[in-house]
């Protein structure tokens with residue numbers, strides 16, 4: 001099996017560190033994003049107490065009766081808020097839907113914000129008041145961690161440290177709580193059905209809580225699947241297609257998937273909570289001049305984040 005560099009980095013050494021420590025953090029995250037597209041992060045600002053409370057609430061949500069959950073499914077919102085039921089999302093290029101159900105929470109802005117029209121209200125779970133407050137708290141904490149990570153990445157790219165700040169302020173980020181549901185009869189599902197088919201994330205970066213459970217794998221440059229495993233409450237952070245596009249492939253949006261467990265464990269649930277950090281829809285994703293040269297010709301046409309998201313949601317079947 002090939003050697004894969006997924007460094008474990010302490011975010012506090014960037015936020016509070018001296019110049020050398022900050023530089024080292026930027027270099028290490030940049031190098032890993034250039035090679036494998038993945039890092040794990042400690043000291044990210046979410047306590048174990050908060051993460052435990054989050055998972056408790058997430059489990060309660062998916063334990064609600066099927067028809068209660070379906071009340072919260074809003075196809076007109078393309079799954080961007082509230083519940084998306086089993087067999088609704090299909091990875092790009094696949095025919096069989098993923099073995100998962102999920103709930104998505106989006107950005108909240110002031111009533112008079114020009115972004116209000118782009119960001120539908122979040123759906124409130126009437127049965128679980130703590131679910132709403134806990135996911136809000138987690139959303140804000142992950143957004144903050146993401147802003148620090150993007151500053152370190154901007155430094156690696158020789159951009160001003162605050163390059164991404166205004167682009168992601170009030171950005172269109174999504175917190176997704178995911179349940180890979182139990183399969184009581186593995187013979188009843190299509191042969192090619194998996195928890196999450198091979199895909200790349202759409203957004204700038206993804207911060208994932210819960211990769212301590214087995215199943216997540218990334219595709220190496222040698223075309224081999226490699227398990228991604230985080231310690232305890234560490235976050236797994238990976239590059240999405242928007243950042244790959246902006247950097248003209250300098251930073252890699254690595255293909256990943258969630259495999260099914262062995263047959264005798266198919267009856268066990270798996271939960272995870274990715275935070276897809278998006279910019280505002282008007283961010284220009286035109287490849288950075290500094291990432292284009294004779295050996296790296298421009299790979300992508302110019303597009304805004306909003307246009308790109310729209311295109312991708314149609315491809316995965318969430319938007320009609």
Ligand SMILES: O=C(O)CCC(=O)C(=O)O
Pocket residue numbers: 176178196201208210211216256257258271272273274
């Ligand atoms: O559940 C996981 O570990 C990863 C989920 C994922 O890759 C996604 O939802 O995009």
Ligand SMILES: [Fe+2]
Pocket residue numbers: 199200201256
């Ligand atoms: Fe993903």
